[in-house]
Each structure stands twice: as structure tokens, then as C-alpha cells.
Amino acid sequence: MVSTATAEAPQSGRALNPAAEAAANHIEARGLNKTFGSFKALEDIDFTIKNQEFVSVLGPSGCGKSTLLRIVAGLIPYESGSATIKGEAVRAPRPDVGVVFQTNNMLPWLTVRRNVELGARIRNMPADARDAAVDKILDVLSLTKFADAHPHQLSGGMRQRASIGQALVLDPQILLMDEPFGALDALTRDKLNVELLRIWQESRKTVMLITHSIAEAVFLSDRVLVMADRPGKIVEEVTIDLPRPRNAATTRAMPKFGEYVAYLGKVMGVAS
Amino acid sequence: MPGVSSRLAAYSQVVLFFGAFLLFWEYGVRYFEVKSYILPPISAIAVAVWEARSEIFENSMYTLAEVLIGFGAAVVVGVMLGMVVYVSPFAQRTIYPLVTALQTTPKSALAPLMIVWFGYGFISKVAMAFLFAFFPIVVATLGGFAGTAKNLEEHFRALNAGPWRTFTTLRLPSALPSFIDGCRVAMPLAMIGAIIGELVGSERGLGNLIMLGTASTRTDLVFGCIIVITLISLALYALIEFAAKSVWWRGIQV
Numbered sequence: 063m064v065s066t067a068t069a070e071a072p073q074s075g076r077a078l079n080p081a082a083e084a085a086a087n088h089i090e091a092r093g094l095n096k097t098f099g100s101f102k103a104l105e106d107i108d109f110t111i112k113n114q115e116f117v118s119v120l121g122p123s124g125c126g127k128s129t130l131l132r133i134v135a136g137l138i139p140y141e142s143g144s145a146t147i148k149g150e151a152v153r154a155p156r157p158d159v160g161v162v163f164q165t166n167n168m169l170p171w172l173t174v175r176r177n178v179e180l181g182a183r184i185r186n187m188p189a190d191a192r193d194a195a196v197d198k199i200l201d202v203l204s205l206t207k208f209a210d211a212h213p214h215q216l217s218g219g220m221r222q223r224a225s226i227g228q229a230l231v232l233d234p235q236i237l238l239m240d241e242p243f244g245a246l247d248a249l250t251r252d253k254l255n256v257e258l259l260r261i262w263q264e265s266r267k268t269v270m271l272i273t274h275s276i277a278e279a280v281f282l283s284d285r286v287l288v289m290a291d292r293p294g295k296i297v298e299e300v301t302i303d304l305p306r307p308r309n310a311a312t313t314r315a316m317p318k319f320g321e322y323v324a325y326l327g328k329v330m331g332v333a334s
Numbered sequence: 335m336p337g338v339s340s341r342l343a344a345y346s347q348v349v350l351f352f353g354a355f356l357l358f359w360e361y362g363v364r365y366f367e368v369k370s371y372i373l374p375p376i377s378a379i380a381v382a383v384w385e386a387r388s389e390i391f392e393n394s395m396y397t398l399a400e401v402l403i404g405f406g407a408a409v410v411v412g413v414m415l416g417m418v419v420y421v422s423p424f425a426q427r428t429i430y431p432l433v434t435a436l437q438t439t440p441k442s443a444l445a446p447l448m449i450v451w452f453g454y455g456f457i458s459k460v461a462m463a464f465l466f467a468f469f470p471i472v473v474a475t476l477g478g479f480a481g482t483a484k485n486l487e488e489h490f491r492a493l494n495a496g497p498w499r500t501f502t503t504l505r506l507p508s509a510l511p512s513f514i515d516g517c518r519v520a521m522p523l524a525m526i527g528a529i530i531g532e533l534v535g536s537e538r539g540l541g542n543l544i545m546l547g548t549a550s551t552r553t554d555l556v557f558g559c560i561i562v563i564t565l566i567s568l569a570l571y572a573l574i575e576f577a578a579k580s581v582w583w584r585g586i587q588v
Contacts, residue, residue, distance in 0.1 A: 181493045184490070214586045
């Protein structure tokens with residue numbers, strides 16, 4: 063088992079042994095409802111994401127999948143039901159959860175390095191630990207050469223990679239990603255999918271990825287949750303039984319990959 | 335990127351244009367026999383300025399001090415008020431409409447009042463410069479804070495950043511470009527305020543010199559003062575432009 067619990071502070075009085083923790087559901091929603099005024103955004107959402115599992119939430123735009131992620135991230139409240147992380151009700155953003163948004167969150171006046179270490183500074187990580195973590199992340203994301211550049215000097219793909227770096231620098235156990243590659247062109251998106259896969263295979267975080275790309279969801283995930291809109295609810299759950307480690311050349315060429323993509327396409331067509 | 339030669343061409347166009355303008359002024363007033371108390375030739379103005387140079391310099395420094403102190407006070411009070419209005423809905427409902435109402439009154443009309451309150455001296459002109467410069471700075475500061483990108487605010491929330499950290503790391507740098515824009519508008523206004531104050535009632539300053547020049551039909555000296563005021567305003571504006579260079583991320587969206 064790969065240990066990712068480096069910076070993990072005890073979250074509550076409840077001490078779990080590592081085995082129990084591994085078996086525990088990291089993210090769980092039960093009968094979750096959310097309305098904006100009279101608009102029902104989410105209805106009776108039920109799902110669990112296990113420790114170190116990669117789960118994608120796939121759905122058409124406006125189906126409430128981003129709302130779902132924001133609830134899990136503790137950024138917006140919900141009306142009824144429950145959302146829990148490691149068995150604790152989500153009420154506010156947590157230090158063991160990293161969030162990557164669709165729009166990159168670079169501060170234009172800071173260099174790439176200062177942007178990537180932002181979270182570490184805000185969470186008061188000691189300077190030497192922070193510098194080491196940032197060096198490693200910049201290297202992993204092939205951004206070392208651009209550490210002293212400013213965001214507007216980078217391509218969209220590089221900025222998005224740096225945004226992922228902002229989340230990874232804190233080494234969170236759980237990574238929530240809201241269409242992180244949604245604004246990128248298809249080629250850059252494919253490349254970053256491969257990079258994300260590599261990072262995940264090395265660090266084995268629990269990932270919840272929001273996406274509207276079927277191929278992306280199949281390529282990366284252990285499981286795909288399909289959402290329908292008005293109101294947003296989960297209509298299908300597909301376990302992606304493709305061997306790991308996956309890679310760009312072979313995995314996408316597998317007949318089963320095509321079958322999953324075709325099947326999810328059919329579900330989405332019906333669902334949306 | 336314009337090359338050296340094309341930049342040289344651009345400069346020479348400017349020089350040629352102003353040269354032609356000054357020549358037209360100089361020989362136009364002679365040719366059309368314009369009376370010198372209406373519009374003196376530019377050479378006469380230059381002579382008048384040179385002859386009164388120590389007097390003009392002294393009064394310039396006096397006016398400059400009024401402008402800078404008034405502007406500085408407007409920055410301090412304006413930024414503070416902008417912040418208070420931004421963070422407090424109560425201030426937004428109460429103080430802000432009051433400030434807006436004050437803005438819509440013609441501030442020139444307040445000049446006699448300032449003299450009644452603060453006397454003929456220095457303070458009443460500082461107050462005038464302050465009144466003119468204050469509002470654009472409040473509006474620009476407030477607009478800068480309010481314009482903080484929503485996705486970045488959410489990002490900071492997701493990182494559990496406290497209000498102070500969010501303010502210094504995110505909101506303050508976000509507001510700076512807008513604040514500098516406010517200074518750009520406010521700086522020439524501060525000069526206008528100080529001069530109006532001096533015209534209404536003063537013992538020193540370039541506005542006072544203009545009043546003295548007018549009373550003794552020294553139109554050449556009046557024009558000289560106007561030109562000096564314009565040059566000082568331009569220099570102050572250039573100073574703001576220079577400061578604005580350090581806020582290079584204006585308009586950059588990533």
C-alpha cells in the first residue's frame with residue numbers, strides 16, 4: 063500500500079488504524095439535495111468514493127456536477143441529506159482536500175513558483191518543507207524552466223498544469239477536480255490526461271473528477287458516475303475494468319476502451 | 335516594435351507640430367496686430383517668465399506643496415473610505431450615498447466656504463485639492479476591490495485563507511491597477527482644486543500671481559503662470575504614469 067498520509071493531522075478524536083482507513087469510504091453522499099431558489103440543482107445524490115479510487119462524474123453542462131463538487135469541497139452548503147469525507151460531515155474546506163477548478167487560479171502578479179506555493183504559504187507550511195515540495199511539483203509537472211515566468215507568459219495548458227500544482231503542493235489525500243481541462247484544446251487535454259494519470263499512479267490519491275468528456279472519464283477512472291440534468295441526479299454507474307497501469311498508446315487502443323466510450327455515449331444520449 | 339528610425343520620425347513630428355504652433359502664435363499676433371493685453375506674443379511671455387523667475391518659482395513651490403499634500407490626504411482618506419465601504423454593507427448604505435451627493439455638488443462652489451473655514455492661507459487650498467482629488471480615488475479603490483476575480487476568491491476559500499491573508503495576497507494587488515487609474519484622474523484635479531482656491535482668495539501661489547497679473551493687465555505674466563501650471567501638472571501626471579509601471583498586471587487576464 064502506498065502511503066500518502068504525510069501531512070495528515072488527526073481530524074477528530076476517532077483514531078482509525080491504517081487498514082480501517084484504507085477500507086473506509088473517503089467521500090460519501092447520501093440523499094443529497096440542493097436547490098437554488100426554486101431551481102432544483104441536485105436531487106437525491108447517492109455515491110461513495112473509496113480510498114485511492116479515481117472516480118469521474120460525467121454529465122452534460124448544467125447538470126449540477128460542479129455544484130456537487132463544490133458541496134463536497136465545503137464551498138457551498140446543501141439543504142438535506144449528507145456529504146461526508148472520511149466519515150465527517152463536510153462543513154468547510156478541509157486541509158486534506160485539494161481542489162482544482164476549470165479556470166486556472168493563477169495570480170497574474172506572482173511568478174509560477176509563487177503561485178504554486180500559494181497554498182503552502184496560506185497553510186503556513188515551514189519554508190524548507192515548502193521549497194522542497196514546490197521543487198518536486200515543478201519537476202513532476204515539467205514547469206521547472208518556467209518557475210520564474212509569470213502566468214501570462216505561459217500557454218493555457220501550462221497554466222492549468224500549474225493550477226494542478228497549486229493543489230498537489232499540499233500533498234492532499236483527496237483531490238477534487240472540476241473540469242480541469244475543459245478550457246483546453248483536445249491535443250493539450252489528451253497530454254494532460256496522460257500526465258494526470260502518471261501523477262495519480264505514483265501518488266494514489268482519492269480523486270473525484272468532474273468532466274463532460276467521455277474519453278477522458280474512461281481513460282482515467284476506476285468508476286464513472288453519469289449524471290442527468292433538471293434536476294441533477296446520478297442515473298448510471300459504470301465500473302471501468304481496464305488494466306492498470308494504463309498508458310496513452312495501449313489503453314486507448316483496447317477494444318474494451320471503445321466499448322466503454324460507446325456505452326457511455328449511449329447513456330449520455332439518453333440521459334441528456 | 336517600432337524601430338529607432340520610426341520613433342525618431344514620431345518625435346520629429348511632435349517637435350515640428352509644436353514648433354509650427356509657436357511660430358504661428360508669435361507671428362500671428364504681430365501680423366493681425368492683436369493687442370498684447372489680449373494675447374501677447376510667445377516671446378514676450380518667455381521674457382516675462384524669465385524676469386519674474388524667482389517669484390514664479392517661489393509661488394510654484396507653494397502651489398505644488400498644496401497640491402501634493404491635498405492629493406496625499408485624498409489618497410489616504412480615499413483608500414480608507416473605499417476599504418470601509420467595501421467591507422461594511424452599513425457604510426455602503428449610509429456613508430457612500432453621502433459621499434456621492436457631495437461629489438455631485440460643484441466643488442468650486444465650496445471654495446469660498448473653505449476660505450471662511452480655514453482662512454486665506456495654505457490650509458484652505460490643501461482642502462480644495464483634497465476635495466477635488468478625493469472622490470475619484472474612493473470610487474477607483476472601491477471598484478478595484480469589488481473587481482476581485484470571483485474564481486480567485488473561491489480558490490482562496492478552498493485553501494481556508496483567512497480574511498487578512500485574502501486581503502493582502504489577493505484583494506490588495508487586485509485593486510491596485512484600478513487605484514492607479516483613480517490617481518491618474520485625481521492628480522490633475524488636485525491641481526485644479528488648489529488653483530481655484532487661490533483664485534478665490536489667497537496671499538501666495540500661482541493662482542494668486544494670476545490674480546495680481548490680471549489686476550495690473552500683465553497678460554504676459556498670466557500666460558506664463560498658466561503655462562507653468564500646465565507643465566507642473568504634466569510632470570505630476572508623468573510621476574503617476576511612472577508609478578503605474580510597477581503595477582504591470584493591469585488588464586492581464588490569465
